[in-house]
Amino acid sequence: MSLLLKNSYSLIKNAIVSTSLRTLSTTNQLRLKEIREHKEGSTVVLEGVFVPSPRTELLVRAENVKESPHICPNTCYMCALDLDVKHTDVLILSQFVRSDGCMLPRRITNLCPRQQKKIGKLVTMAQKAGLMINLTPSYCKKDPKKRYGFKKFNTYFDEKTIFMKRIPKPTDRFER
Amino acid sequence: MSAAKRVQQWATFARTWHIFDCKWQDPYQSAEVIKKYLLGMHKPIYHPMNDCGDVVVCINSREIALRGNDWRQRAYFHHTGYPGGATWTLAWEVHNKDPTMIIKKAVYKAMRGNLQRRHTMQRLFIYPGEEIPEDIVQNVTNQIRQLRLVPTRLDHIDEEEVKKFPKVMDYPTDYVLK
Numbered sequence: 001m002s003l004l005l006k007n008s009y010s011l012i013k014n015a016i017v018s019t020s021l022r023t024l025s026t027t028n029q030l031r032l033k034e035i036r037e038h039k040e041g042s043t044v045v046l047e048g049v050f051v052p053s054p055r056t057e058l059l060v061r062a063e064n065v066k067e068s069p070h071i072c073p074n075t076c077y078m079c080a081l082d083l084d085v086k087h088t089d090v091l092i093l094s095q096f097v098r099s100d101g102c103m104l105p106r107r108i109t110n111l112c113p114r115q116q117k118k119i120g121k122l123v124t125m126a127q128k129a130g131l132m133i134n135l136t137p138s139y140c141k142k143d144p145k146k147r148y149g150f151k152k153f154n155t156y157f158d159e160k161t162i163f164m165k166r167i168p169k170p171t172d173r174f175e176r
Numbered sequence: 177m178s179a180a181k182r183v184q185q186w187a188t189f190a191r192t193w194h195i196f197d198c199k200w201q202d203p204y205q206s207a208e209v210i211k212k213y214l215l216g217m218h219k220p221i222y223h224p225m226n227d228c229g230d231v232v233v234c235i236n237s238r239e240i241a242l243r244g245n246d247w248r249q250r251a252y253f254h255h256t257g258y259p260g261g262a263t264w265t266l267a268w269e270v271h272n273k274d275p276t277m278i279i280k281k282a283v284y285k286a287m288r289g290n291l292q293r294r295h296t297m298q299r300l301f302i303y304p305g306e307e308i309p310e311d312i313v314q315n316v317t318n319q320i321r322q323l324r325l326v327p328t329r330l331d332h333i334d335e336e337e338v339k340k341f342p343k344v345m346d347y348p349t350d351y352v353l354k
């Protein structure tokens with residue numbers, strides 16, 4: 001997907017600028033991309049613009065927060081932080097979703113499989129409880145009170161139902 | 177009996193009126209708490225033969241929250257007594273008809289079935305909204321603490337606050353913002 005966008009971006013840029021710019025690069029630019037659409041006369045111009053990430057200075061990492069960071073190099077950032085996230089913590093869960101409320105895939109969130117599954121289920125719970133209605137598709141009935149049948153009443157969820165069986169953490173040790 | 181002792185006697189045996197806000201509360205968990213106030217089990221003078229129960233006023237019973245998929249899976253059974261007179265009504269259908277019935281049935285079920293139960297239920301007032309008759313508001317002197325926190329919706333939080341909130345996840349470098 002990103003490759004396709006990159007290619008289309010370079011195509012558009014070539015069409016506009018029509019100079020032999022070197023658009024291929026072996027290293028990532030340390031920026032994010034945003035696709036903007038605007039009109040110049042009778043032509044519609046789509047351009048990919050690099051923007052700095054708005055989250056970099058607000059980022060919380062375990063090695064900066066905890067006093068004695070004893071973290072395995074393989075643990076992901078959520079396991080290292082060891083937060084007790086509930087489905088009502090919409091300020092945390094909204095960071096893991098797109099603007100239409102869909103959970104981001106693991107290659108973007110960079111979580112371990114266990115945390116990805118847990119966060120994904122928490123996002124589903126928050127959406128079903130109607131706590132993130134501004135992050136929903138355009139066809140969604142935004143107000144939970146106007147939904148159909150049983151969906152219009154308040155629902156809460158128990159986080160214990162996410163993992164019925166206790167899955168051992170990679171740091172756990174077993175005696176045989 | 178001195179005057180102070182007499183006042184203490186009145187205060188001990190007087191019925192206290194409690195208010196309970198059912199907003200986003202599980203009716204079956206809060207019924208266990210309401211039951212204790214209705215029967216007077218929170219008092220040191222409690223005895224089953226002692227008529228020391230209090231009055232509880234439940235407000236916002238329309239806003240109760242059931243767990244998981246209980247709204248469509250929990251069924252309420254009723255039998256008319258005639259053959260084929262059994263009906264099963266789902267919780268959301270019951271709540272559509274009468275928004276006070278689920279909490280009423282939950283409290284009724286939480287208490288032991290004896291001759292006192294129906295009289296104790298007379299001391300429970302349930303209102304679907306926030307409007308209560310004025311003569312009942314004037315009696316209320318205590319509030320029962322809610323069991324669950326009322327969740328905040330993301331669109332009710334200030335946009336600046338959402339932006340300034342510490343972030344856990346950062347996008348990879350080649351991510352296209354959507």
Ligand SMILES: [Zn+2]
Nearest residue numbers: 076079112115
């Ligand atoms: Zn992890």
